[in-house]
Amino acid sequence: MAEKSNEEFPTPDLNEFSLNMSRVAAQSQRLVADFLERHQEHASAAPGPADPMNVGKAFMEMTSRMMADPGKLVDAQMNLFKGYMELWQHAAQKMMGEEVEDAVPTPRSDKRFKDAAWQENQIFDFIKQSYLLTSKWMTDTVHEVEGLDDHTAEKVDFYTRQFVDAMSPSNFVMTNPVVLRETLATNGENLVRGLDHLLEDLERGRGKLAIKMTDLDAFEVGGNVATTPGKVVYQNELMQLIQYAPATEQVHERPLLICPPWINKFYILDLRAENSFIRWCTEQGLTVFVISWVNPDEKLADKSFEDYMNEGILAALDAIEQAIGVREVTTIGYCLGGTLMAATLAYMAARGDDRIKATTFFTAQVDFSEPGELGVFIDDESIAHIEELMEERGYLEGAEMASTFNMLRANDLIWSFVVNNYLMGKDPFPFDLLYWNSDATRLPRVMHSFYLRKMYQQNLLAQPGGLEFNGTPIDLGKVKIPVYVQAGKEDHIAPYRSVFKATQHFSGPVRFMLAGSGHIAGVVNPPDAKKYQYWTNEKRKKYATPDEWLAEATETPGSWWPDWIKWMQKHSGKKVPARVPGEGGLKAIEDAPGSYVKVRSGG
Template sequence: MSDSSASTAPASAPAGLSAAESEKLQAALKDIAERSQKLLKDFVDRYAAEGPQPADPLRLTQTFMDFTAKMLADPNKLVQAQIELWQQYMQLWQITAQRMMGQPVQPMAEPAKGDRRFNDPAWKDAVVFDYIKQSYLLTARWLQGTVKEVEGIDEKTAQKVDFYTRQFIDAMSPSNFALTNPQVVTATINSKGENLIKGLQNLLTDLERGKGRLAIRQTDMKAFRVGGNVATSPGKVVFQNKLMQLIQYAPRTEEVYAMPLLIVPPWINKFYILDLKPENSFIKWATEHGYTVFVISWVNPDEELSKLGFEDYMKLGPLAALEAIEKATGERQVSAIGYCIGGTLMAATLAYMAARGDNRIAACTFFTAQVDFTEPGELGVFIDEDQLAGVEEIMGKKGYLDGTEMATTFNMLRANDLIWSFVVNNYLMGKDPFPFDLLFWNTDATRMPAAVHSYYLRNMYQNNLLAKPGGLIIDNVPIDLRKVSIPIYLQAGKEDHIAPAKSVYKATQLYSGPVRFMLAGSGHIAGVVNPPHAKKYQHWLNETAKNPPTLEEWRAGATEYPGSWWNDWDKWLSEKSGAKVPARIPGAGGLPAIEDAPGSYVKVRLID
């Protein structure tokens, strides 16, 4: 008697698949073939239009050639390092053989705390996968250790080689390959390969989104809408120019402080990180505490704005906002917040205003903002003449740096979390990314006009001119941060990998007025966006009259407090914000409303 399941499947059906499964597979393969053909045609057309792309866009060839020459200069040391690695391999093989015979053994290499690549129990319980994992970890640590021990190279080159070596090591993790990841192997068996088919479709979707360049989805992009379920605080756009819209938010108290609050976010990100959702919105919280909040929403620039420079961002950004706020409220003085590169801009603006006797900003807060770039952290590895020239060459073709390239740079700082975890989830496991508002914001990239981006990289990161008296000349005004004498509240994140706390702290030694430095738990985002009701993390304060020269000395005398720092900031700023006045309604003052918050500028997206 014939098997009944075989009679229901067509002759062309792969073994083990039902008719329905076979039909689904054929439809998926047809979809993949059609989409792949179109992507290939688009690639050929773009190649013909743009010409061949540089083989080494980061211009790393010479760096690694110089490094290799230094490493080979001491062949005995290299041979010894290789012998040590082989000895570790032999020891690993021996303990693996002992384990296979049932003997208890201690692992030679364990993942670092917080390394989630090897969380699946099979990485420890299955002998083969445990061997693969430990072999990788031993090799990775040997390679990084060997690189760090090479003598005769300068510190900058050593950091660069170490960083890009780590990128290679992370990319080669066995968790990133289907045959060496136990989760993927199990999923492939259980789904009869459907996860890999779905993963290939996800890969094609991301290539289509990026118009031929891979744009990895970190979240469900359809789950969020700016102005719909993120950036929802009510308000009005009351002023705009070609570079920014100024949003005035609706009050949530009957009375507000007389002095308005201006927030200047970075132009390399969208401002709504401060207004993701009501429960963690800094903007909403500030309005609930009696502040009239104005926020700059930068335009997402194109080639028409390619020549806008740092001076344009100052004049068309915070300085234009100050004039608009005075018209809207009748108040000449405001307090301000500068976030990240928005804080760098605000520092230069304060020095510019101080030199001109302009006192319209009475107090200023800085969120994780650098002004002295002598120790900028890992972002510094991207700043040398070769790489800057490469970036400027790319920008010269379009007039701007595409936001996706900037996003890739930041993602590389945490590649395992922000790149490879999604490669595994989306393409190997064949799963759709989980809806997460923070990652939606993270992928909402903005372009950088060529002129301002080149100015920022060269004058701040490369030459550190902002920290030098008169190092920058803006509108014929020498910029000297030491002339800034207004009260400053300076926030840094303990684990910030973009603006390291050690670098942010250096500003305490530059301003001449009183500086209240506060160190927050967590990093560049969660160290800032941490509402009190969440009761997460901690913060440190040091109540000494004068900040010591280094962060290490400051921390030695600091006191740790549980939870958010927002209430401390509110106490600091409320004392400087004047008496209470009747709440101001956006659009009802000297400036009529143009459109509802969050405005139209912030809704311009590069990739849907």
């Protein structure tokens, strides 16, 4: 196909281009000077470990294993050579005008190479295919190294992929046709704006790069996100309890208590009216209470996982009974909030407390024997580094945890913004989900250390008697109430194979449901959106593995919310007159979403 080079890559105004390049040079000097100044400020501080995540040791071990089998290394190099020979042959055929398929097909899901020039322009097509060939060879070669323990192999695989993603030609000006076209069309103005954005992000992150994912001024908690009407009816050091206004004249007798994670804020379930799970629940005739966790500072450094149970879920149950005079409830636990919910249910079962009559888990792990890619960050060296950071200030900064999650989807959540903000020089698009994602919370030192070591590293929650709270040993097997377990098929944070393990631990009836998409979109998928799908299995038997369960499951298009509400209504009791927040046994403290959720972390 003939290229339209003049249209694709316009000729710049050389004078203006030169001026902009001078501005880029000046901004770059400012960037370097700022870096050196910050480096000098911290030079007197005690130096930290050069490799806190122990990545170097993992790669040294991998290299020694590779060198121990030189024949396999030679085979790998020959395979790469053969791949390049085939790629060059295909490139030559294309230059001769022949129609040939790509030597290295581009995955349909890869958004980095969607511009037509990556396919139609022979130079950029070759660059793209060369990168795909080399990156696949590198990841495959590393993955096939024998003799590594499982954790080291996972760490090497993960960080190899991080390197491969970083080296994508889409991340550089001269090898990304979209960026190159913009640079020529604007005479380099995009790079000037991009450096301004980079400096702003470094200043906002106090020397660390805090990539701006969305327009932070476009949203206001309680203004255009988290707007479902309600009242805060109870609060303590760790949380505010919100009771939402009813949307129907009659409601089910048993209220619903939602326990979100305290790694992020609860309003992921209440972004906008059209996708608010909380609002939708009120429209289905449920009285909804939600825990809004505090954004802790150094004063709460010693708050424990046990405190989150006592001052969170258990305190909320007491407050609900005071507020509406009802003892029995249903509950939802989301992610870390679900892990806490499971521990609380086991504690309540051990104490004979039967107030919770049915529970739903959203993407929640209770058995961490297969934690997924987050397991890369769970070893003694990594946890010790995190504990050292927390010891200095009493908490883990929310941005540090967010960076870990972003690394799990680096192309979508890191490099796409590097290209848009810094290379294209564009402002990030206003997006409520990304605003929420940027509104991370801190994690108290004692609680987070316990969570990493006792849950992720030692997997004690899954072991009968492995943990005790308030002096009471707990056992998930003692939980006999009905349970609904939701997982996301593409979840990178709580993989569905890990979430499925919950079905092996609870003794009561468990309904497992697998939703399309991931950790967020797999949950926040309202029926009107008509997106994704979900799988259910109506056979009354216990499956040992998620593969066996999925092989006999039925796929249904659209949202899983209607399936869940049918299950929930069976456990929510008879209909009674709707309750108005603040008019029962607890008076309103302030309007929803309350003040705790509005406290932002630094950076």
